[in-house]
Amino acid sequence: MRPEHWLYTIPLRLRSLFRWGQADQELDDELRDHLERATEEYVAKGMAPEEARRRARLDLGGVEKVKEQCRDARRVNWIQDLIQDLRFSLRMLRKSPGFTAVAVLTLALGIGANTSIFSVVSAVLLRPLPYANPSQLVFVSEAKPEAGMSGLGMSYPPFTELQDNNRAFSAIAGFGRHALVLTGQGEPSEVSTVVVTSEFFSVLAAEPLLGRVFVAEDGQRGAAPVVVLSENLWRGRFGADPGIVTRSITLDMRPYTVIGVMPASFHTPFLNQTNQVWIPLAQDPLHSVWMTKPPREHWMAVIARVRSDISSAQVLTELDTIGARLAREFPAEKGWAIRTEPLQQTITGDVKLPLLLLLGAVGLVLLIACANVANLLLSRATSRSKEIAIRIALGAGKRRIARQLLTECAILGLLGGLIGTLVAYWGVATLVPLLPSSLPKFHAIRVDGWVLTFAFTLSLATSLVFGLAPVLSAVASDPHKELGEGARAGESAGPRRARAFLAVAEIALAMVLLTGAGLLMRSFAELTSINPGFEPNHVVKAMVSLPQFQYSTPKQWAAFSEELMTGLQAQPGMQDSAIAGPLPIVDCCVTLAFQIVGHPPMKEGTAESANYVPVSPRYFSVMGIPLLRGRLFNDSDSSSSAPVALISEALAKHYFPNEDSLGRHLLFGFPANGIVSREIVGIVGDIHDVSLGEEPGPMLYVPFAQAPLYGGEVVVKSTLSASAVVGAIRGVTHGIDKNLPVTDIAQLPNTLNASVAQPRFRTLLLGLFGAIALILAAVGIFGVISYSVSRRTRELGIRMALGAQPGSVLSMILRETLALTLIGIAVGIPCAVATTRLFTHLLFKVTPYDPVTLALVPFVLIAVGVLASYVPARRATRVDPMVALRCE
Amino acid sequence: MLASVTEDMDMSKPSDLVQGTLDMLLLKILALEPMNGFAVSQRLKQVSGDVLQVSDGSLYPALHKLEQEGWITAEWKTSEYGRRAKYYSLTRLGRRQLEKEADNWDRLSSAISRVINLKEA
Secondary structure (H helix, E strand, O other), X not given: OOHHHHHHHHHHHHHXXXXXXXXXXXHHHHHHHHHHHHHHHHHHOOOOHHHXXXXXXXXXXXXXXXXXXXXXXXXXXXXXXXXXXXXXXXXXXXXXXXXXXXXXXXXXXXXXXHHHHHHHHHHHHHOOOOOOOHHHEEEEEEEEHHHOEEEEOEOHHHHHHHHHHOOOXXXXXXXXXXXXXXXXXXXXXXXXXXXXXXXXXXXXXOOOOEEOOOOHHHHOOOOOOEEEEEHHHHHHHHOOOOOOOOOEEEEOOEEEEEEEEEOOOOOOOOOOOOOEEEEEHHHOOOHHHXXXXXXXXXXXXXXXXXXXXXXXXXXXXXXXXXXXXXXXXXXXXXXXXXXXXXXXXXXHHHHHHHHHHHHHHHHHHHHHHHHHHHHHHHHHHXXXXXXXXXXXXXXXXXXXXXXXXXXXXXXXXXXXXXXXXXXXXXXXXXXXXXXXXXXXOOOOOOOOHHHHHHHHHHHHXXXXXXXXXXXXXXXXXXXXHHHOOOOOOOOOHHHHHHHHHHHHHHHHHHHHHXXXXXXXXXXXXXXXXXXXXXXXXXXXXXXXXXXXXXOOOHHHHHHHHHHHHHHHHHOOOEEEEEEEOOOOOOOOOOEEEEEEOOOOOOOOOOOEEEEEEEEOOOHHHHHOOOEEEEOOOOOOOOOOOOOEEEEEHHHHHHHOOOOOOOOOEEEEOOOOOOOEEEEEEEEEOOOOOOXXXXXXXXXXXXXXXXXXXXXXXXXXXXXXXXXXXXXXXXXXHHHHOOOOOEEEEEEHXXXXXXXXXXXXXXXXXXXXXXHHHHHHHHHHHHHHHHHHHHHOHHHHHHHHHOOOOHHHHHHHHHHHHHHHHHHHHHHHHHHHHHHHHHHHHHOOOOOOOOHHHHHHHHHHHHHHHHHHHHHXXXXXXXXXXXXXXXXO | OXXXXXXXXXXXXXXXXXXXXXXXXXXXXXXXXXXXHHHHHHHHHHHOOOOOOEOHHHHHHHHHHHHHHOOEEEEEEEOOXXXXXXXXXXXXXXXXXXXXXXXXXXXXXXXXXXXXXXXOX
16 A cells, blocks of 8 residues: 555544444444345335345345454454453453452462562573673683683783783783771771772773772882772761762771772672772782782682674684793693683573572472463353353354453453562562572662563463463364253363363472472481581681781781680680681681692692691680590690691591501691691591581691781680670770771571571472472362362262262262372373482482482372362262252 | 345356455445445446346445545435435545556456457467
């Protein structure tokens, strides 16, 4: 059509759309007028009026049919149809409020749960990182393939090599974590510090809120110390001082000039803390030493922005070249390769599988809900079959009827989605505080536009899923059969089979969910029942840090710790106290390489390694770690006596399998001391040093007095309340130096709990879904059996009349239930096994084929199924034969 | 569809005219003067000598389609007997459409005539 023609017809089409009611009346009038004229014509020709009228009508054909064809001719039909369908559907749904309520609530539960989980998935996995052009950002790591190590940080010299000589990156930066003590601003406190190279903010293309970010000059050694604050810190600690830029603050007793403030929307990758400062690497008291030493410590996280015109293949070749050059320049770097991966993947990689697992599980719950609603619809369709048959007989097209029924389903779905969204608001609010803190949270987790779109689409898709079967079965009915004289409220085999199939499917799905939940529960039980190797009860810990610039020598550290320990021991009620380096599970480990004196020397570049902890003598009694052989440290092990060490049983067994380790010497040392030969004086029990889930590793203990640290974890065993203990620690510490912060206060049992937060979260949620699935499946079975009973009232009445005992009727119904349940279980077991294999690595000491779970879950399902069918079964036995035989 | 239904069965041969042709005929009839649906069907029978008879059941949908396309327009008028009836008339667009279709018809029918009138060898 030419454009103007098309435009001209719009008013016509709109008119037929909006004044549809009127147009319909006009059509009616027009045809009636035609019939009158035709009748008159025939009468004029000499026919009797009755005959004339009949002929006229015959000539026209079916009036309704002609009307329908006229309506079809107006091509805006589909909108009119839709409106008509909507009105009709709403009326039908209003007529059966009970059914509508149950269906909508079931759907709301399923859709709401899915939307809640999707909110989390969307915020964590789907949204891109909050930086400009996030797809250009990569994480650069070092790997040593032959030693099976990968994803490690970079050491400084290779980094500078990469920074100065690469063509693939527009900016590259390394950063690490530290904590400096902020003083002069109220209580001395530790502040999360990010130590960065000069291009850090350029890589992330981040703009400051105030002032400026670092430039190359700030990163030079000897430049003036500068610092950038986070917005939250600026507001919280400095009262949003507008003149903060160029002000001087004291970190670790050293003045730093504030040059800028980063907005609250800026997040440091991996180290996302709200109160944070950034300082150049050259200005960090601890890490700046790595700028001049040969590569050994892989401590830097390196991120880079790839140039837009460079392909990933080019990046790889570039890195290989540089890696080869580094290996030539630094022999220690031999065997190390440089790798990259997209930053998004590095950040979200760990949580991807668990989150997708949760999404899959909650999707199964929705499927079960759909099956329930489909069952409800099937039952309802059977009672509406007469109505539909009449409509078909009157000339309604089957497609039209199907469309109308689908509209009903869509309304149910959308209503369910609406209420489900409300459920999701509540669900997200409840869920967010329970999320494990390790979840990357760059974007706020809430019900936003994306999530709402998802909910809407899901509602429509759901309507299609649960609506298809009932609608198809409804329109497949044969009008003749339905309306025939002998048609009773009996049922054809089709819908009954469909319902049974749905019930079986529900049970199978519930089986999958319950198996998954059961496995996770067993796994979690195993995890929490592990003996950590130490006794956490009644132990309180607190971290005391010494600012490097004030306490710069090991002698000062040793003196401080001694004074602290003496002071604490003197406090009443403190049973035992100690100071230590990294605590098990709570802190990250320090891994050191060591060599065994007397054993053959190791190859250059390889070494044995173990976790290293300096401890004060009473540490083992505070932590309840048993001494197996030899002796513990005592006060005579000081800096002036012979260097000694304690090893864990794992180390002894592994490295001294056939000999006595006592008296042997080991060569190792933490940087501050250099490498020293220490004599093994005792063996202590193993502890789970990294996490409950990992095997105890080899451990090296040294006396704190011989290898002091600039602060450490104070652990106190006491029967006093935790706050009293903390007060005492604070009191003694501030008695020695009032500017020292006491941070990271916790009770050890709580820290152990927190360490299993992720598995606990998973288990709780999946258990919840399993429970919901079980309830839905029970409701489904209840529905199927009770409907089947009501349909068979006549048959049951006959049976009872012929002398059947109530007991046999009961057992007949129960057998039907059992058949359904057993088939469902039989289908469900292979599905369950196939699915649980997907998350094997989330399970601890439990295999996906765990026989206990696989035996228990079917038992639970059968029990629930029998219980669910009990009420309808009882109702079946109470059928009065006389009533049943009379009812039609 | 367009079909002849007459009392005399042996005279009838269903004229399998395409829908488009029916449209053209209706447009032409309405070009002469505005009239209502019944009158259109009578006129068609009359002018074609009872050969072309449109079943009433297909007349009205065709008229409504023409109205939807904008080729004819309708008006409710009080007829001579004091009753309301819907009168269709041709629009400017309809007139143009009619010309176009009449041209096509001419070309088609002459082509068919030429083929039919080929002399047998």
